[in-house]
Amino acid sequence: MRKFLKQVPERPKPPKVNNDLLAAWELGGSNSNSIIRVLKEIGLLDSSNQPTEIYDAFMQPNVGPAVLGEQVKTTYAKFFASTHEPYNDDVELKRLFNIHSGGSDSTLRDQIHTFKVLCEFATFDGVPSTESDSGQPAVAELNAQSRTANNSSATSTAAMHIDLHIHLPENKTTREYEAIIQDIARYIYRHEDLRDGQ
Template sequence: MDGSVGSELINFNYQDEMRKDSMADFNYTTVPGKIKPFLEKIRQIGVPPKATVQWLKTIGFKSSNDTTLLGVLKSVGLVDASGVPTGVWSNYRGAHHKTVLGDAIRTGYAELFAVYPDAWQQDIKDLEYVFSTSSSAGKQVISKTVATFKSLCECAEFGEPNNQPSPVLHTGPMHAAIARPSAQPVNSDARNSHNPSVHIDIQIHISPEASTDQIDQIFKSMAKHLYGAKENE
């Protein structure tokens, strides 16, 4: 057997095994350095009916390793499971392509962002740890998975993390009242009234991830609706 052919077979089998070991929820490419020029290219050309290996070759990505770029498109929702471009692809070709990609990455890597809301700012070791705990893949595959994620993030814009859960105000029984209005003198008319008295307790559940501004807004709203209503009586 020719030496060059043998090396190609070994390379193919090696890549195939890597793909089998890859994380089920996160595709990766063996050529993360090509992600940026690849994304730039798809913004310049027309939208294909389907993203295929042959299509890759027609736009200049002819290496056998370049085929792994197709999986990256699926990871961020630019194409569906069959390779057909989605609305995200169309939006990505617009002026706000970086923020479109940022949103797509948040969605595609939702599990990662659940651990690190600012995942794009985390260092490689922390990201490798998260990916490795969700996969039985080897170190090299995990490294490529992280490199793929990092390369995608370099082409996107995220802004400040804004997916913190909003504090929720619940009414109902409580273990201890936050504040109870001081007792007011009851006039004789009130004593003779047959209207039932009403006692309301308020319980507030605030997420531990809530920001100081969010907490302040809760108490400002309480002051407005509770004390403000009393002043208007």
């Protein structure tokens, strides 16, 4: 799991995470299915093993750890409800896994190890809630912030980029085309009347 998470930001987004991909990433073997199962559980993969929007966000170094932190806190909500930093207390962590999942000593050991590896790649300070203050899903907002940060190092705030494709009707006069453009400026971009250079 540690090797996989380390490689995610360094490699192109795969169309699907399966045994073939893991083998190509030198992660084949008996743990392949476990890796895929955990990635689904924390929301990086969907039910058909395709990377999700959360995976996309995790690929971005500037927001990835916070995104993973949000997913870990959601997946292991009972642990974080019991203690602020369950990943820092092995005794408490073993107790929590014993209560909420159970299993043999080796199973508990594997579960604890997986949890701690996930936490190694996550940050929990200022982790956004499921829905941001703007009402947008937090992951989508983090993706927007990531794109803005990648496009411009001069700004640290999210920005919106709009690509507007206009299909003009045929057989119109120049004045009718000008009116269409002015309406777009007025109603979409909130510009006032643009006639006469205004």
